[in-house]
Amino acid sequence: MPDDRAAHLRVLRRRGHAVDAHLVSATARLTPALPAPADIDGIAVTTLATTRAPQAERQLYRLQGDTVADNPGFADRLPDFDTWRAEALGGEGFRAHWVLLAEHGRRIVAVTAVRATPDPHTGHVDHTAVERPWRGRGLARALKLHAARRLFDDGLRLLHTEVEAANAPMLAVNAALGYRPGPGHHRTVKTL
Numbered sequence: 001m002p003d004d005r006a007a008h009l010r011v012l013r014r015r016g017h018a019v020d021a022h023l024v025s026a027t028a029r030l031t032p033a034l035p036a037p038a039d040i041d042g043i044a045v046t047t048l049a050t051t052r053a054p055q056a057e058r059q060l061y062r063l064q065g066d067t068v069a070d071n072p073g074f075a076d077r078l079p080d081f082d083t084w085r086a087e088a089l090g091g092e093g094f095r096a097h098w099v100l101l102a103e104h105g106r107r108i109v110a111v112t113a114v115r116a117t118p119d120p121h122t123g124h125v126d127h128t129a130v131e132r133p134w135r136g137r138g139l140a141r142a143l144k145l146h147a148a149r150r151l152f153d154d155g156l157r158l159l160h161t162e163v164e165a166a167n168a169p170m171l172a173v174n175a176a177l178g179y180r181p182g183p184g185h186h187r188t189v190k191t192l
């Protein structure tokens, strides 16, 4: 439900619904003036199309499992590997070379994944995740900048994403990269 309908939300709450996510959309224009990403000590940036990390897809599944609970509002459990793989690393908009990876040795420690959309100039940022020990060093920002430069070269001019309103680090990263907030929506659940 759109997040500007306070009266509707009050009614739903009275009827036993609870808000389990408040997602806010955001868009960023891609321009040739994108800054160069910072180098992060010990980190090599690759993509899912070029990585030599062993069992890269399994590593991404492990990374997703290790980080998902830190994304406020993510109430669902991670599905089994095959279901997750079909959703996260498949489907029409999936592009392996738009899944940017940060590798420390042979370990994948961060990811940002972008999908194609029906508009050839617009991409959708699916998810971004950084392993806990690597957080707060600018890795998400650097990886998203690597992605933005690659996407610009591939013809994209607009990136769209959705972020949980309480996810302060992701909002900070996106704001620094020029994302402008757009409409949001509440997801409500009722236990029967």
Ligand SMILES: CC(C)(COP(=O)(O)OP(=O)(O)OC[C@H]1O[C@@H](n2cnc3c(N)ncnc32)[C@H](O)[C@@H]1OP(=O)(O)O)[C@@H](O)C(=O)NCCC(=O)NCCS
Residues within 6 Å of the ligand: 067, 068, 070, 071, 072, 126, 127, 128, 129, 130, 131, 134, 135, 136, 137, 138, 139, 140, 141, 142, 163, 167, 168, 169, 170, 172, 173, 176
């Ligand atoms: C969100 C996430 C990817 C950020 O990764 P990161 O590598 O630590 O991010 P960076 O170091 O590039 O930047 C973090 C920014 O958030 C800021 N920040 C961190 N905690 C904050 C808080 N509580 N309030 C406000 N800002 C905060 C930092 O100051 C930093 O901004 P700065 O560089 O301007 O100082 C990481 O926390 C994560 O994996 N979270 C779990 C998964 C998730 O929520 N993914 C996003 C949904 S798809």
